[in-house]
Amino acid sequence: MKKTLLAAALLAALPAFADDLLPEARKVATTVPPKLLAVLTAEIGKSGPEGAIGVCREQAPQMAKAASEQTGWSIRRVSLNNRNPKAVPDAWERAILQDFDRRAAAGESPATLEKGELVTEDGKKSYRYMKALPTMDLCLQCHGAQASLSPAVKEKLAALYPQDKATGYSAGQIRGAMTIRKPL
Secondary structure, three states: OHHHHHHHHHHHHHHHHHHHHHHHHHHHHOOHHHHHHHHHHHHHHHHHHHHHHHHHHHHHHHHHHHHHHHHOOEEEEEOOOOOOHHHOOOHHHHHHHHHHHHHHHOOOOHHHOEEEEEEEEOOEEEEEEEEEEEOOHHHHHHHOOHHHOOHHHHHHHHHHOOOOOOOOOOOOOEEEEEEEEEEO
16 A cells, blocks of 8 residues: 555656756757857868768767766757658657647747657656757758759768758758657
8 A cells, every 4th residue: 555655656746857857858958959060160161061961970979979978868869851860750759840840830939949748658757858950051051952052062962861851941940859868
């Protein structure tokens, strides 16, 4: 009886605990993008946008891995129109990204779109959070309309990502999202 009451009390406290995780999740989700933007800007200045493709391919995952190890949260980027095959969203992430697109189409600012919630998957509880990543002008050099991409960018993208779905964006559109998870 005591174990049942304790379990019930702990389950009742989880939603409040999940609310406490939202500020931490926001902070964690916003650590990688500014660092990535700084490295991208420097690389574009040094070797052009075709040189910066390697930053997103190699350094961005390394930055996410380092932030994951430092914070205890699993961190990655996902997109409905992925370039990297590792950036395919799972079912929960896909639903959130589709919701972000609907909300942006209804007039919400993509920069403010986020979702955090307590989820149970395969019998395990975790807190999941996503923050939309709007396309910035800088991103358009590799993610803009095909006609606007330089021949060098097109060539490098074709060589590295033959199944690329990540072009055709305009500034402000949702390019994808930072997605983070913490087991509870």
